[in-house]
Amino acid sequence: MIDRRTTIKWMLAASAAWPAWRTAVGQPRHGTALLRPPAAPGYGTDPDLVTSHKRGEFWPLTLSAAQRRLAAVLSDLIIPADEHSASASAVGVVDFIDEWVSAPYPVQQHDRPVVLDGFTWLDAEGARRGGKGFAELDTATQTAMCDSICDATRAPAERREAARFFALYRDLTAAAFYSSPAGARDLGYVGNVPLTSFEGAPPELLKKLNLT
Amino acid sequence: MAFVTPKSQQRSYDVIVVGSGAAGGQTVYTLCMEGARVLMLEAGRRYAPETETPMFQTPDQAPLGGVGTPQKPFGFYDATVDGGWQVPGEPYVRTTEDHGGRFDWWRARMLGGRTNHWGRISLRNGPYDFKPKSRDGLGFDWPINYEDVAPYYDKVELLIGVYGSNEGLENTPNSSPGCLLPPPKPIVSDYAIAKAARHLGIPVIPGHRAVLTRALDHRSNPKRIHPGNGRAQEILAADMQSRAPCLWATPCGRGCSIRANYQSTTVHLPPALATGKLDITTDAMVYEVTLGADGKASGVSFVDRTTGRHEHASARVVVLAASACESARILLNSKSAHFPDGLANSSGKVGRYIMDTVGSDVWGQVPQLESLPPLNEDGADGHAYYMPWWLYQQQRAGKLGFARGYHVEFSGGRRMPGPGTAAGLEWLTGGNYGAKFKQDVRRFYGSLVYFSGRGEMIPNENSYCEIDPGGVKDRFGIPVLRFHWKFSEHETRQAAHMQRTFGEIIEAMGGRPHRIETDGAKAILPGGLIIHEVGGAIMGADPKVSVTNQWCQTWDVPNLFVTDGAVFPSNADKNPTLTIMAVAWRAADHILERLRRKEL
Numbered sequence: 001m002i003d004r005r006t007t008i009k010w011m012l013a014a015s016a017a018w019p020a021w022r023t024a025v026g027q028p029r030h031g032t033a034l035l036r037p038p039a040a041p042g043y044g045t046d047p048d049l050v051t052s053h054k055r056g057e058f059w060p061l062t063l064s065a066a067q068r069r070l071a072a073v074l075s076d077l078i079i080p081a082d083e084h085s086a087s088a089s090a091v092g093v094v095d096f097i098d099e100w101v102s103a104p105y106p107v108q109q110h111d112r113p114v115v116l117d118g119f120t121w122l123d124a125e126g127a128r129r130g131g132k133g134f135a136e137l138d139t140a141t142q143t144a145m146c147d148s149i150c151d152a153t154r155a156p157a158e159r160r161e162a163a164r165f166f167a168l169y170r171d172l173t174a175a176a177f178y179s180s181p182a183g184a185r186d187l188g189y190v191g192n193v194p195l196t197s198f199e200g201a202p203p204e205l206l207k208k209l210n211l212t
Numbered sequence: 213m214a215f216v217t218p219k220s221q222q223r224s225y226d227v228i229v230v231g232s233g234a235a236g237g238q239t240v241y242t243l244c245m246e247g248a249r250v251l252m253l254e255a256g257r258r259y260a261p262e263t264e265t266p267m268f269q270t271p272d273q274a275p276l277g278g279v280g281t282p283q284k285p286f287g288f289y290d291a292t293v294d295g296g297w298q299v300p301g302e303p304y305v306r307t308t309e310d311h312g313g314r315f316d317w318w319r320a321r322m323l324g325g326r327t328n329h330w331g332r333i334s335l336r337n338g339p340y341d342f343k344p345k346s347r348d349g350l351g352f353d354w355p356i357n358y359e360d361v362a363p364y365y366d367k368v369e370l371l372i373g374v375y376g377s378n379e380g381l382e383n384t385p386n387s388s389p390g391c392l393l394p395p396p397k398p399i400v401s402d403y404a405i406a407k408a409a410r411h412l413g414i415p416v417i418p419g420h421r422a423v424l425t426r427a428l429d430h431r432s433n434p435k436r437i438h439p440g441n442g443r444a445q446e447i448l449a450a451d452m453q454s455r456a457p458c459l460w461a462t463p464c465g466r467g468c469s470i471r472a473n474y475q476s477t478t479v480h481l482p483p484a485l486a487t488g489k490l491d492i493t494t495d496a497m498v499y500e501v502t503l504g505a506d507g508k509a510s511g512v513s514f515v516d517r518t519t520g521r522h523e524h525a526s527a528r529v530v531v532l533a534a535s536a537c538e539s540a541r542i543l544l545n546s547k548s549a550h551f552p553d554g555l556a557n558s559s560g561k562v563g564r565y566i567m568d569t570v571g572s573d574v575w576g577q578v579p580q581l582e583s584l585p586p587l588n589e590d591g592a593d594g595h596a597y598y599m600p601w602w603l604y605q606q607q608r609a610g611k612l613g614f615a616r617g618y619h620v621e622f623s624g625g626r627r628m629p630g631p632g633t634a635a636g637l638e639w640l641t642g643g644n645y646g647a648k649f650k651q652d653v654r655r656f657y658g659s660l661v662y663f664s665g666r667g668e669m670i671p672n673e674n675s676y677c678e679i680d681p682g683g684v685k686d687r688f689g690i691p692v693l694r695f696h697w698k699f700s701e702h703e704t705r706q707a708a709h710m711q712r713t714f715g716e717i718i719e720a721m722g723g724r725p726h727r728i729e730t731d732g733a734k735a736i737l738p739g740g741l742i743i744h745e746v747g748g749a750i751m752g753a754d755p756k757v758s759v760t761n762q763w764c765q766t767w768d769v770p771n772l773f774v775t776d777g778a779v780f781p782s783n784a785d786k787n788p789t790l791t792i793m794a795v796a797w798r799a800a801d802h803i804l805e806r807l808r809r810k811e812l
Contacts, residue, residue, distance in 0.1 A: 042281065042283050043275055043283060043284075043288075044283060045283045045284070045293070045294045045295065045296070045299075045300060046257075046293050046294050047283075047284070047288070049264065049265070049266040049269070049288070049289055049466075050263075050264065050265070050266050050269065052269070052273040053273060053274060053275055055275075057275070058275055077645065077646060078645045078646065078649060079646075079649065079650060080646055080647055080650070082647055082650055084650070084654070085650075092272070096276075096277065099275065099276060100276060103275075103276060103281075105276075105281040105282060105283075106282065107281075108276070108281075143646075146645060150643045150644065150645050151638070151642060151643030151644075152638065152643060153638070153643065154643075166645075167638065167643070170645055170649070171634075171635040171636065174633070174634035174635060174637075174649075174653065175277055175279075175630075175631035175632070175634070175635055176277065176631075177634075178629045178630065178631070178633045178634050178653065179270070179271035179272050179277040179278075179629065179630050179631050180272045181270065181272065183629055184270070184628070184629045186650070186654065187626075187629050187633070187653070187654060187657045188585075188586035188626075188654075188657075189586070189626060189628060189629050190586045190587070190588050191461060191588045191589065191590035191626070191627075191628060192268055192270065192461050192462065192590065192628055193461055193588070194459035194460070194461055195459060195460040195461065195588070196459075197460075198396055198397060198458075198460040198588075198590075198591050198592070199397055200396070200397025200398050200399055200402075200591065200596070201397070201398060201399050201400045201402070201403055201587075202587070205400060205584070205585070205587075206400065206403055209400065209403075209404070209580060211400070211403040211404055211407055212403075
């Protein structure tokens with residue numbers, strides 16, 4: 001069976017890139033019990049594709065104010081503001097994540113308990129380390145905690161679930177950020193505009209790269 | 213004549229065509245331009261790409277950034293309406309969920325079918341591809357040669373608009389002069405991949421896709437397509453002038469509102485409608501070909517999805533073009549005292565020999581492509597280049613361990629950022645986050661390259677569909693298909709070869725493959741996933757072992773034809789759509805001739 005990471009990569013690629021990239025016929029690995037299963041039919045098989053859709057338009061957003069606060073803090077640790085672009089929370093990443101974990105589809109329903117359990121772990125670990133919920137901790141403690149779970153390949157057994165959560169949350173944060181106009185600008189994407197001709201690779205760049 | 217309901221249909225037509233995709237579109241186009249009166253029946257809804265296509269919409273305007281869901285499996289903006297791997301209320305059954313034995317069936321319920329979202333890759337079968345059994349003893353030969361189909365390939369290319377080049381490579385045919393549009397200019401990653409591949413002895417040549425890189429020649433092409441038919445030339449010339457060339461932005465899989473690429477809805481149907489000879493009824497779910505007392509097809513029965521009523525339409529000729537498996541399903545469900553095993557099935561071969569394309573993919577990262585200056589690399593949505601199969605000699609000498617070839621589709625570049633752009637990068641970033649992560653995403657963006665092997669599957673006795681013996685029915689009460697699937701070692705070894713080859717190319721670029729799977733049984737994508745399923749009513753020279761003759765005419769019922777991929781007795785590595793259209797055109801010409809001679 002195709003592993004889930006590959007599945008996600010393909011699913012994401014299917015929407016983002018070359019149409020030949022196939023969405024794998026992805027199923028969640030196991031039937032994880034849902035904390036609060038969203039009950040909504042989704043956007044259906046024939047949604048309006050030409051109007052802009054708002055988060056929460058097709059299913060209610062479900063994160064609490066406290067969860068959204070934590071989500072914002074964590075997203076901004078993953079994608080902070082820099083000289084190129086704003087931080088994750090400034091471009092609507094929290095709404096995206098709320099929409100994601102509230103969605104009625106299998107992948108998202110699988111991710112929901114991973115994210116919510118991860119939030120719970122962060123608050124518990126924050127209380128243990130600094131006597132506060134994660135969002136209220138000082139940046140040094142928050143960073144130390146993230147450092148302990150950001151690399152799933154090196155996380156010890158007792159933090160493996162937390163590390164898995166962090167990897168997923170980083171993917172979701174990045175998915176939201178780089179889908180936004182600010183994220184596209186950050187990457188220097190200059191396409192998606194009509195042109196009368198397409199010139200391909202600039203000869204001087206090919207020369208510089210020794211590709212002529 | 214135009215869009216009609218069952219109530220406003222004519223009492224009878226010359227021809228009924230079931231399905232509106234590549235095969236149905238081409239069949240009605242050819243028939244109507246030459247004067248036949250045709251009724252097209254489409255199971256899905258009417259669809260208007262001019263107003264419904266999300267051109268330029270960005271991922272932030274879509275739910276979940278536009279990622280695929282069960283309701284829109286290829287992403288929110290994919291053109292597919294009411295379809296995907298599952299269609300609500302229209303199940304199918306398979307014998308196993310296992311990787312090696314499952315078959316997934318992509319359907320669309322919309323006018324134009326899957327042509328609205330397809331990859332537009334338009335490769336000709338070569339001379340070998342029509343005679344595979346003669347070359348290696350496996351599978352089946354077609355009852356026709358490349359030379360029989362070549363004039364129709366020319367006509368399809370002139371009509372729909374295909375870019376590409378003539379390279380004169382083995383089993384990779386040239387088009388006649390003036391048939392192809394110029395290929396788009398390659399992007400940086402194309403040059404980098406081509407350099408590495410050529411170093412390894414793999415040819416890299418311009419791809420062929422049904423995208424207008426410039427306007428079609430509306431003065432010359434209609435004359436070449438419809439010699440001696442002034443009315444058809446006039447209609448086509450007018451229609452060609454209303455198609456705009458590519459504006460070098462927005463993915464083709466969304467469809468194209470300016471009609472710059474081929475969709476049945478934007479290319480075949482408008483001129484066919486302009487003849488005044490075509491009626492189209494949408495929401496018409498055909499389930500049976502009916503028989504007259506004379507043993508000939510009298511028409512088709514269908515469910516009107518808007519009313520739930522069962523209806524019937526009559527014609528002198530019935531053409532199934534509903535997609536390979538759906539056409540087989542209609543035949544198998546058309547049971548009568550005279551045909552207890554389904555219509556046109558005296559050979560027992562209806563539903564047999566379903567083939568997909570062998571698929572296996574690898575992606576990697578290439579340092580040379582990191583941190584390049586901002587460039588618009590949208591182009592014609594990729595595939596400026598591809599690699600045709602190149603190891604004919606080694607294969608002939610028995611050195612490869614698998615009998616048939618594959619071609620390579622590849623992509624790279626600074627594509628529109630989306631949810632996938634920075635996902636799963638730990639293998640490159642070491643799992644960092646924060647300011648360093650942002651720097652890394654900038655660095656790696658545009659440096660990823662993707663390779664897709666697309667290879668020939670040999671038909672076998674274990675890959676077929678049948679009416680579900682468990683009695684499952686769809687929401688209309690129509691019995692559904694059950695699929696059986698198995699790859700042979702010819703396919704799994706080929707998939708392993710793809711993986712090794714792509715790893716070598718990426719390494720020759722100085723890059724790093726994400727993961728190479730050398731176990732072919734794991735490397736091969738499950739059946740159906742490439743959505744190139746063909747077979748199920750194969751053509752042949754012998755009525756005992758085939759369903760149709762070389763004209764797509766069923767052996768058992770003289771006025772019943774199948775013009776979609778069901779008739780393919782082999783499935784070359786070349787993507788099937790162009791061949792579906794060429795073979796459908798040839799069959800439609802034959803139908804016209806027989807109608808004129810009053811033989812049908």
